[in-house]
Amino acid sequence: MIITLAGHVDHGKTSLVKALTGVDTDRLEEEKRRGLTIDLGFAYTNLDGQRVGFVDVPGHHRFVHNMVAGVAAHQLGLIVVAADDGVMPQTLEHVQILKLIGVERALFALTKIDRCEAERIEVVRADLVKLAQKHDFGNAQIIETSVVSGAGIDTLRDALGKAAREHPNIQTEGAFRLAIDRAFLIRGSGLVVTGTVHSGTVHLGDELRVAPAGHNVRVRSLHVQDAESDQAQPGDRCAVNITGIERKDVERGQWLVTPEVFAPARSAVVQLSVLDDFPRTVKHWLPVHAYHATGHAAGHVALLESPPLRASDSALVELEFETALHPKYGDRIVLRDHARERTIGGGPVIETAPARTGRRKPVRLRQLHDQLKSNPRDALAALLSSTDQGVDLEGFRLLRNLSQASMDELVATQDVARVERGGRNFAFAGQSWRAWQDHVVERIEAYHKTAAHSPGLTTEQLHKVADVPGTILPQLLEGLEAESRVQQSGGYYQAASFQARLPEAEERQLRQFEQVLAEGDQPPSLGDMAKRIGGNLRSLQSAARAFARSGRIVVVSDTRIFLPQQIRGYASIAEQLQADHPDGFSVRQFRDATGIGRNLAIEVLEYFDARGYTRRYDDKRRIVGAQSSLKIA
Incomplete structure (x- = not known):
């Protein structure tokens, strides 16, 4: 289990990790000189027989972007609040970010109790109860601690050990993805990247790709929770020794992914929830900073279905990034304002394919709402029933982070007609496809009755008389020919048994x-x-x-x-x-x-x-x- 610390600057996060693990996570010279955490720090220990990792994040508002990089949905939040200060602005912002990213379990550590009287401690405890209830951490335990006296440290250690034992098993479905937060060279081993596994599993010798750059690499060795391993799975804190790339070509914000799901994106549709304390409206084309896992990109917000959003509002928006990211369905994106002073809100990714035509067209909005269904089978079924343009199977597979084998299994559960168009495979609802084919045959046969001497209808003529989506008429005709329901002669389509009758002369x-x-x-x-x-x-x-x-x-x-x-x-x-x-x-x-x-x-x-x-x-x-x-x- 990985534990991410959150809290205001100088509330004792780093000292608390050291008390629990014996490791000082401030590794940078500037951090030691200034006495505050600037970048992510990591430590590992065993708690109640469970291997546990700690991610120490910066508390200063200037380094919130580094804090976001250290959080993943599978983690346990350890929210640190000093008794003498109480709940501070960054406490609230960190808790909001934990929820925006999808963290569902948390503990509160009430630190520095040696500096306060009992009455003050009770006041802060009451504030934490309210904070936990407001942000759906209502059952979170609040543990009073002091690294000076050692009070509460063992209690906290036991509580974290219990949480590790109860940590839910994470499904390994989906292709492998690891969000890179560090990259460095080790003498005798070469390049190592570290990060949290978001989906899938990886094994020694696997071929991977660095996204969005596109470099191919191979896994030489693995460490999981600071211990040598032959595989890693979702939720693991992982160090991967890779070959095939130079250190200068890897940086925080990139991903290690299975090559078959490699799909950089310059846009993403998100179900945006605006924080209840954001003081301004979110207008169309608002410039923002988007934080996705360990990555970041400047961009703009395009409103899709609503007027400007206010505090506590929620709606679909499309984010246009200035540089490519590598989001997948369900990934959380956090938005901060252009000056990086306030967190606006965030939400899950719904789609990454740019609009083929107008982004706000009703048919596209209907399809985006179909994509809100988290189960891929349900989403595919909904899309098939709501569009006559077909579902781009490759686009759906890449968005949902599915292997080709998993996608084939998924499609096999649906009644579909698979059609190649423009070099891509599309799926259409089988019932609709058969009805369109029947209609084309009916139009051809009706024409024969009125023009028995004519050899049939050309594709251009069928476009005018057949009420079917024009983009798929060639594929409908191809299928009808393969089934021997129509035949083509000299560019004319006719019923299978038809023979043109010319005048006698x-x-x-x-x-x-x-x-x-x-x-x-x-x-x-x-x-x-x-x-x-x-x-x-x-x-x-x-x-x-x-x-x-x-x-x-x-x-x-x-x-x-x-x-x-x-x-x-x-x-x-x-x-x-x-x-x-x-x-x-x-x-x-x-x-x-x-x-x-x-x-x-x-x-x-x-x-x-x-x-x-x-x-x-x-x-x-x-x-x-x-x-x-x-x-x-």
Whole structure:
């Protein structure tokens, strides 16, 4: 168990730790010279058979940023108040910060009782009872102590030992994250970083990443609560000996994380609770200092759903950081004003992805409220039911600090359709997805009834007639094709069993086209075809374009048409040439392999280029797309 001390400057925090552990946590020369704690100090001891660590934090208001860096939600708060001074401004601010960060258990040490009469001690004790009740530490024990006489030290030691025995087991779910508060070199070992484990477990030999910088490192050795260990878990105070990075590249405020959850962020949506004694309003774009674990960034507050916030108000706000942090869902962020004189408030992180469009749009606010559900399964279910744009699975996984395996297990519990879009995987509610697919099929079938001669609807036409989210129509059609519910021919989508019925005269002419094209290995030009079947070139060009919509011929150029199977054959030959010549194949190689003339070979390859199937590199071509990009029947 880790114990974080809190309290006003010169109330005896460091002396109390020394009395309990024998360790002077003031390690800096300036701290010893000035007699006050400036930076974090650490000490360890055994209490009632339990290994316990102490984090001594500065009490002076100028060093509150260092105090915040020493607190984590899994810790026990030891709130130190001197009997002669009583509750002071930093006492109150430290208690507020403990609650903002999520500390739920605390003890009060009433120090320096040797300096006061019994009546004064009782007055301060009564004040502490009120303070504890106001901040939900109502059951916290208050222990009177003096490091001069030794009074109460054993009682405090016993109380802390009992708290350590009763300290709740912390769930190890989530990927590993450690907030770095110190980094130093040890002769013979190399670089060591220390901090508190916020989630997950780490083992010897693990590969980790320093966030938000992005350096990859490996774990050489571990110390937990100042003792050698082969693993560390949430709540542990941990020293990690790492390799793969230089000392100059590591600093307080960074994280050690499992690489697969690495996701620096320049913004975070927070459920902000304003302290009840903050004297000003929190207005839109208020400049602030944001404290996240051991890190800090200047930034601004963007109000999302409310007018300016006043003392005791709570609302969703979006924080925009000037430098990247590495927050995850549920992490606590504390805000102080621009001058760093007052703590404004704080709250848990709800989202870290910036708004795709307007940050205050109703659909986004609805999704943010869905994210308030702490259980990932409940949150995912709520998001699936409230959006028709899909849930970005990778974004959700990174926000919730889940491994890919855990995310896959989570998605498997939901009725979803998984779709790749823009290189990312999205999930849609399965019921909605199936309803959209049914609707698309209905619109295509309805069109066939009114236009039996037409080959079907293009994607652009379906955008106009189908009442489905436009961004996912291509994926809906792809799924329908895979299920054989629709088919695509020449860029037109039609019902699976549909066959366009041409007027009799047009059907006769199309059959003439097909017969002539099938006669030889090298189809004639439209000019030659006009001589064979009659008609002028312009009328045949017009007819060819109309027949191409049926998918029964393919127009390659103004003068060349082919049967679909001929184009597929040429594409297969191109694929074989690509396999034989990975750096690309030439027009000559394509001409020789197909047995057609050079000019015709060039026309076919330019047709392939135009449809994204091949790409020209100097005098060679490479296949860059799938045959489906040719959109032939």
